[in-house]
Amino acid sequence: MRIRTLRIALNGVTGRMGYRQHLVRSLLPIRDAGGVRLEDGSRVQVEPILVGRRAEKLEELAELHGIEHWTTDADKVIADPEVDIYFDAQVTSRRPAALTAAMKAGKHIFTEKPTAETLDEAVALAGLSEQTGVTVGVVHDKLYLPGLVKLRRLVDEGFFGRILSLRGEFGYWVFEGEIQEAQRPSWNYRKEDGGGITVDMFCHWNYVLEGILGTVDSVTAKATTHIPTRWDEQGNAYEATADDAAYGIFEVTTPGGDSVIAQINSSWAVRVFRDELVEFQVDGTHGSAVAGLRRCVAQQRAHTPKPVWNPDLPATEPFRDQWLDVPANGDLDNGFKLQWEEFIRDVVAGRQHRYGLMSAARGVQLAELGLQSSTEGRTVPVPPLTHEGVAGR
Template structure:
């Protein structure tokens, strides 16, 4: 059995710990590794990396992980380390990924991969030139709801796709009376925070993965809550945007234009079935997908409502949709992509979601912020290495 040693940097954070360590790497280890096409197994050995010694040690002891360190540089020079994973704050990521790839390590990373498009493109160049396998987390495409939605697209369910509408977000408490459920740095621009920077890199790969290439953007950002309270209960100025409203023009592989609009907000209360939902409408049918659920309505089953403000609505519109079955067992999305990435490492091939895809996400975030500042629509140039 082959064993890959994976240096995991940033596992004391919420995403690094819960999704990547607890729900991905540890279950893979407990299952005896990832099965490869030839029937052999690829086992994983996590090496925990973090700046807070007590926190890293406690996690290692809790889960029976033998190796951990606070010296990130040491794992990059350690020849026994095969893969470097990064879930740090964005401001630390580009330098760490660069060092890892130049040391010959395969990399798997959260996003954004860098604070600027220039840095993100340079990372993609280094990956190409170094020959390592580089993967970027595209977890939402592995969610059961979006897997079902993509299947409907592939089967031609929608006919000609016309539009997508997305709603994402929830109320993040300010921290004054009730503790905030997200880190305070997320709301400080100087620390790499901001809704647009955070989420437009996600929306880019979601739109690419479901519909096609993003050709233009017009966005409006806002800081709806100007003052928040940090982890010590101290008030601070929220300098980053906590909401971003975007309209994107998409071109499908068939050349059809699609209009997508996505609202993203940490200052909205949820009146929908899931924390994120996407509705796709086409000439032959429509579907609404969330994290796990997907419902659809065919053209032949579409009712014919009539606008009449003088009478109360008696029909239940939600009951007129049918749930799309999974027809397969769908595991945790983060774990599924980890397994795919590890198989690519074993086969010494490119991962389908690499650093160039991540660079396009950084580009969309930059252009979204520029669009909001200038109040205009911006076309999206093609990135080339």
């Protein structure tokens, strides 16, 4: 039986996320497994095309991974009628123009986020996707992680009763680059280059909150730059003009109409004292759960201990031992790979992916409003979005 092949142009594949998560841990395993199995039992194969600005690096990666095609000409590959899907992992400032060109050329698109630097650009992209009718998908990787899959299952099963709150902690120490090399590129810390942890992470927190709890109604945030001077890839000191930490409080309404308070701290200037780099704790009237990237533990109301506050005596209760692991009850693969497989099935079926460009626009909106809240020192409401922009504006 002849197997259909989808040709996928990967722009920005020499970057950290494009290479590690999307090429090495997603598309290459899919290719090497014989493609994606469809609902009818047949398969569709994938053929990556590497796109970037550094020819030597692209040629090296192509040879290393047995990839036939690579190019530094993004416009040419977008215009190529033999290319089915365009994927974008470039810096945010170059993304809107590339996504626009790809959709106008009839390409299905899958993209990293933020999709744009401004809300107006992000909404315009969403509107264009409606006009062109191509299948579009935005990377919402955290919702596919084993820990959050288990957490969402607990929500769906009514484990928590009435959900009261969510607390999230994300971050790690990113070295300044002076003595030890930084783990993140220097542009992340320059506002003029699109950097900043609020812009980077609030788009994630929007889809996590939407995917686990409900609609985000307001945000109260404080963004700050804890480390004012860093060193770039050439060893030169530069001023960090973008925020490296953001502390947010979000009011969320569940589908059932309950109000939930969510607090999420994001920092590239924090040392890790938790089991994973990101953890979310959800508390409800009937139980609580803590989820990381892979693990999720829970504690039912009937199994909740009754601690007594006494600062004069050392704590002897083994609090962590009183929680139970939530089983996977299934094969939970790499989150990026799972979403790629779902998106490819949607492309073949001719349907829209469940996480499209409007979801991405709401993430850009939350980042903008978070920075506004930080600047103005107040709670900012999150108005509904339409394809025409902010409702009522």
